[in-house]
Amino acid sequence: MKILISAFSCQPGQGSEPGAGWGVVSQAALRHRVVVLTDTHNRHAIRSELDRRPLPSAHFVFLGFSPGYAHLEKNKLLGYAYYFLWQLAAFRVARRLHKKFSFDLALHATYVNSWAPALLGRLGIPFVWCAGVKQVTPWPFYFTLSPKSRLNEILRTLSVKWIGALTGALCIPSGAVILSSSGAGAWPKNALVQKFPIGALEDSEMAALGALPFREGESLRVASIGRLLGLKGFGLGLMAFSRLLEEHPASEYWIVGEGPERQWLEKMAARLGCSHRVRFMNWMPRHELFCLLAQVDVLLHPSLHEQFGYVVLEAMAAGRPVVSLAAGGSEVLADSGGGIAVQVTSPEQVVADLYKALSELAANPEFRRQAAIRARQAARRNWSWGTVGLRLEAIYRETAMRLRHIELGENPESSATFEAPRATSKRSQPLAAPPDAALDCDTVSPSECDFQPNGAI
Structure with missing residues (x-):
């Protein structure tokens, strides 16, 4: 398959989000032809790793912003604003790439976040969302936290409940598969959820x-x-x-x-x-x-x-x-x-x-x-990446197969993992993005962000 991956955070040899992003990308590239949209702060680490251990089937597009925007990333709160803007810009580039290469599957790898936007779901193709945890801190536990942490948890709870609901409604199409640490009970009843935390070790x-x-x-x-x-x-x-x-x-x-x-x-x-x-x-x-x-x-x-x-x-x-x-x-x-x-x-x-x-x-x-x-x-x-990669591979193929059955008007066979998705023929409308002048797309043709891979996709 040809897979388009959004991995804002993606660096080899790391834990947490960067390590999860790199593991998902590298495992997909072992079996498929992948294009990865990632932030410019990952450029040095990725290029250094590729010099040592090439991934011939993976092509990286580094997206960032001009200095007028880039300072947002350094501030903890404004960093989310930077991430939201990055997602909008990445979606604009993703549409252009999809029009050119016709991807079979879209995958949101990082941030692994249940309430932040995952805009690749609006491309109108099979979509897998690594969505993280949906749980919030129970109210009685607020009294075990410092006053500042209580405020942070209140803000996160509101984000998960309100922004998360908006993200699900606008960005996640019917038939998308959600990989979450929280399980199906924390999500809407019609969501296709696999309890699957994203991470592993080399x-x-x-x-x-x-x-x-x-x-x-x-x-x-x-x-x-x-x-x-x-x-x-x-x-x-x-x-x-x-x-x-x-x-x-x-x-x-x-x-x-x-x-x-x-x-x-x-x-x-x-x-x-x-x-x-x-x-x-x-x-x-x-x-x-x-x-x-x-x-x-x-x-x-x-x-x-x-x-x-x-x-x-x-x-x-x-x-x-x-x-x-x-x-x-x-x-x-x-x-x-x-x-x-x-x-x-x-x-x-x-x-x-x-x-x-x-x-x-x-x-x-x-x-x-x-x-x-x-x-x-x-x-x-x-929990080795080899084992987790095989489990992810089964989910990718299952997701692509299910949407093909739906588009053909067929009923996909029942699965022990997923419930049958709701069929829909409606395509999502594109969202607005920051102006081209704000985007720094580190590709062969930066001024046009016209990605040219080394080899056929």
Whole structure:
């Protein structure tokens, strides 16, 4: 097939959004001819990787804006405005490319976001949307956050509910397949949803983490790794650890990362009386984080909503069982054999269940070791890019086949994965985009954004 991919964030050798974007693109390029629309900030990393390991079937179009627009990306809030403008510009280029090459499938890879626009769905061809997590922070948990994080979560909740509904109505055609960490229950009833968090590890990363030895020692060393944001739930982790410390006073808790919640968390640790066993560490490069995992026993990841959670998979591959919440991608990873996912009912219940899980791991080193082995096996079995790529391939072909049946007026055969989509013959109308003068399209002919691939599409 010929596939057009929107991957705003796409860089090799990274975690989170850049790593997810690159993994999706590289796997698709192994089996299909792909054209990738991506932002100019990825240009250097992608070109360096292609110099080392070419992807002959992948052609990249780097889209950005003139300096008058580019400064938006550096501001956290205005960065969303930049992303919205980029999506509009990318859609204009996508229409031009589709008119020229007649793609068989459109794929929105990144951002993996359930409420931001995914405009490739308006091209009128089979569409797969990597939509991320639809869940929001339950109201009772707002009181475990700092005032600033409460405001951030209120804004996100409004975005998911209101902007997300508008995105679904305007951008997602009937017959599109949504890949989400939240499952079908969080989406409209007629949506075709596959519970599928987007992420995986390269074989080299899996091997490097798999070579880390298990830590020897009776005392439990727990780590939480990530940006210090309210949504990460590290406050819940501190509450659970303070209870663990009463029963296992030799235990340690390492919190690795930087962010606006740092001071709030430090004060909480002091208030809970566990600061003497809590160690805050600054963020570090990814290869150093891999080494740090060798020094801990368990990853505590109480994130309230997260699309995937790369650190969860990295810990699993390193043989470090994960204690997480049953929310978003963390739940899927834990349920695949990576550890324990506790249900989310109330803050009191979550803290009690996190404490119970940690206490069981602390009290029984052999149980901890067996959990570590299971986590490593689950990572290798389910979450290499090769395995995830095959699962995505089945979804791409299923999506393209279903729309062909619908256009022919046939009823597609039932599937164990998807419900039959609603047929429609209406084509979406194009949206407006920023003027050509604002667009910097790094192609063979930048002034016209006339993409010319190396070889036939």
